[in-house]
Amino acid sequence: MRKVMLELKDVTKIYNEGTAREVVAVENINLKIMEGEMVALMGPSGSGKSTLLNLIGGLTPVTSGEIIVDGKNVTSFSDEMRAALRRDKIGYIFQHFNLLDFLTAAQNVMLPLLIQGETFAVARRRAVMILRELGLGGRIDHYPNELSGGQEQRVAIARSLITRPAILLGDEPTGDLDLESSTDVMRLFRRVNQEENQTLLLVTHSEYIGSLCDRILRIDDGKIVEEVKA
Ligand SMILES: Nc1ncnc2c1ncn2[C@@H]1O[C@H](COP(=O)(O)OP(=O)(O)OP(=O)(O)O)[C@@H](O)[C@H]1O
Ligand SMILES: [Mg+2]
Structure with a gap:
């Protein structure tokens, strides 16, 4: 039996509740995502x-x-518990990559492992491996401002995967990539998904990327309007 990995009730x-700038961004969403499921969020x-x-x-x-x-009901978690959850269980690829400018590609990717207490040598080896896998073997010791947008995005993807988190949340992780790089990234996601039963929720505007997932959730005006098998 597969277990439910993520549930929203x-x-x-x-945002800005009770002010003139109030926005209802998400409204009454109920959702279950199973462990090992790869889900696209489109809208x-x-x-x-x-x-x-x-x-x-x-x-x-x-x-x-909730x-x-x-x-675990994380709604009432303290800031520390939330931070621990993110560190140990959740990988996050931001819409704007949030790389640290003063660290090289490899150092950015190594950071989550070092925070978890891994040794420098192991972290470096794993970072180099995953960067190579994403086609960045020639940019390992470059700084973010020496990379193209798509390269920065792949560094952010490598950073999110390096700790092999149980859950990966990707906010348009392939948004800046061409078809070939997107396909490489999706292949890597699928491999991690199969090898480690990782649960993925990926925001995308691309029907092609959506079609490579197990299920597509469509959201409009803060509400889930459709759930279909990809
Ligand atoms: N920090 C914030 N404060 C106030 N309103 C916000 C904030 N973040 C988002 N919103 C509003 O909430 C709504 C949903 O925004 P959100 O960023 O979740 O959209 P999105 O689906 O990710 O869009 P996109 O595809 O452009 O990234 C928008 O109307 C936006 O203006
Ligand atoms: Mg967005």
């Missing part, structure tokens, strides 16, 4: 995709409802 997110700009990912990743608090990650 009546989750609502209202127009402003429909609430990043907000939903931020809620699941614990980066922004819910207005109401989020359950691997059987």
